[in-house]
Amino acid sequence: MSFLFFFTLSFVLISAVLAVHARDLFVSTIWLGVFSLMMASNFFILDAADVAITEAAVGAGVSTVLFLSALALTGEKESGRRVYRLIPSIALLTLAVVLMIVSLDHPRLGDPSAPVHQHIAPWYLSETPVLIDIPNVVTAVLASFRGYDTLGETLVVFTAGIGVLSVLGFRPKRKAVVTAAQVSRRTVRIRDHLILRVVGKLLIPVIMLFALVVQFHGEYSPGGGFSAGALFAAAVMLYGILEGPDRSIKAMPQVIMLRLAALGASIYIFVGIFGMLLGGNFLDYGVLSSNPVAGQQLGILLIEFGVGLTVASVLTMVFNAFAGRETY
Amino acid sequence: MENELFQTLTSLLAYSCIAIGSAFIVIGGIGVLRMPEIYTRMHASSVTETAGSLFVLIGLMILSGLSLATVKLFAIALFLLFTSPVSTYALVNTALVAGQKPAVVKDQTSGASV
Numbered sequence: 001m002s003f004l005f006f007f008t009l010s011f012v013l014i015s016a017v018l019a020v021h022a023r024d025l026f027v028s029t030i031w032l033g034v035f036s037l038m039m040a041s042n043f044f045i046l047d048a049a050d051v052a053i054t055e056a057a058v059g060a061g062v063s064t065v066l067f068l069s070a071l072a073l074t075g076e077k078e079s080g081r082r083v084y085r086l087i088p089s090i091a092l093l094t095l096a097v098v099l100m101i102v103s104l105d106h107p108r109l110g111d112p113s114a115p116v117h118q119h120i121a122p123w124y125l126s127e128t129p130v131l132i133d134i135p136n137v138v139t140a141v142l143a144s145f146r147g148y149d150t151l152g153e154t155l156v157v158f159t160a161g162i163g164v165l166s167v168l169g170f171r172p173k174r175k176a177v178v179t180a181a182q183v184s185r186r187t188v189r190i191r192d193h194l195i196l197r198v199v200g201k202l203l204i205p206v207i208m209l210f211a212l213v214v215q216f217h218g219e220y221s222p223g224g225g226f227s228a229g230a231l232f233a234a235a236v237m238l239y240g241i242l243e244g245p246d247r248s249i250k251a252m253p254q255v256i257m258l259r260l261a262a263l264g265a266s267i268y269i270f271v272g273i274f275g276m277l278l279g280g281n282f283l284d285y286g287v288l289s290s291n292p293v294a295g296q297q298l299g300i301l302l303i304e305f306g307v308g309l310t311v312a313s314v315l316t317m318v319f320n321a322f323a324g325r326e327t328y
Numbered sequence: 329m330e331n332e333l334f335q336t337l338t339s340l341l342a343y344s345c346i347a348i349g350s351a352f353i354v355i356g357g358i359g360v361l362r363m364p365e366i367y368t369r370m371h372a373s374s375v376t377e378t379a380g381s382l383f384v385l386i387g388l389m390i391l392s393g394l395s396l397a398t399v400k401l402f403a404i405a406l407f408l409l410f411t412s413p414v415s416t417y418a419l420v421n422t423a424l425v426a427g428q429k430p431a432v433v434k435d436q437t438s439g440a441s442v
Contacts, residue, residue: 193421199414206407 011038029067036060049222057230069322132296134219143300147283161314168321200242207235225304229311245323257317264309342390349383365431377412
């Protein structure tokens with residue numbers, strides 16, 4: 001295990017350096033995808049399967065597509081000459097050295113006497129079966145014990161979506177007048193590739209089904225709203241790539257996606273407020289049902305649904321905003 | 329006794345499958361490094377993607393026996409069978425459309441391209 005861990009970790013480092021070094025931005029994007037995939041394998045080796053799914057879906061899948069659609073708008077070459085400045089280089093180097101020295105004080109990986117294994121982790125492990133009774137402790141921590149943090153993350157995702165829309169524009173631009181040369185340049189598109197379309201369309205329902213499994217089976221196996229939302233958005237992106245962005249915008253109109261993103265975050269908040277109305281604390285799901293354990297499970301299911309809805313619709317919205325713009 | 333023999337044979341089969349798959353992957357890797365241009369390189373890398381990964385997955389399936397893991401491995405194999413030839417096709421076709429010329433070796437005697 002340690003050899004494999006070392007291998008993936010060094011590959012993470014190599015791909016990061018190459019991503020920064022590459023002058024061609026497409027190459028850089030591919031290296032970033034490799035970086036994320038290696039990071040996901042790293043997480044998996046460390047038994048953090050939930051994070052690994054999310055990293056693979058978001059880092060290697062969704063963000064690569066977003067980078068590529070951004071590059072389609074800008075251009076593939078890095079502009080300007082590279083200047084190596086002395087003072088920033090020295091500052092960064094010093095910072096790196098300091099961080100390395102600090103990391104020596106870390107407890108060894110998996111050391112049972114490390115503070116994290118003494119203080120809070122045993123409590124989560126011993127109390128989750130009693131209080132919530134679901135096998136996946138990560139989901140219990142994420143959705144119930146640390147529900148405030150997850151609410152914050154969901155709102156951050158929502159805000160990020162709004163931010164991208166406010167930069168790229170809510171409605172796709174009106175079609176520009178296309179000259180004949182531009183048409184001939186654009187004649188070969190993915191829509192004309194029959195094999196790609198047929199196979200890609202076969203995959204879309206499978207990806208969506210997998211997203212639903214990850215969403216609603218998250219208490220029992222790795223997964224949850226974040227990874228499920230990213231997977232669902234990946235399916236929509238695949239459709240948008242295969243059939244053209246105008247089709248995907250038609251299937252998932254931006255206005256509705258915006259409403260759904262707001263709805264997902266609202267579901268989360270309203271579950272919290274509903275708990276307050278029933279006499280509990282904000283985001284205390286125990287009061288949602290007569291049996292506190294069943295109430296916790298119901299609350300987790302509801303807020304995970306809200307998270308999944310927000311993440312899926314925000315990512316779809318961002319992709320449509322990028323892809324819906326005219327590239328010339 | 330018979331059971332033991334059966335187990336030995338299956339694990340032998342499984343490990344030879346994994347070894348064959350690994351050999352294909354190494355051959356594909358060498359090919360990607362040594363081949364002159366994109367079309368031959370993609371040919372080499374598609375060997376890695378299809379034959380290499382399939383043999384490794386078959387070996388793992390034999391090793392895990394009749395269990396849920398086998399079903400998952402089968403699903404992965406099916407997924408790879410669908411996607412990797414298609415992605416190879418897409419890359420090579422895009423290269424062709426973008427105007428990448430295959431490296432052609434001129435035959436010295438007849439003057440025709442081979």
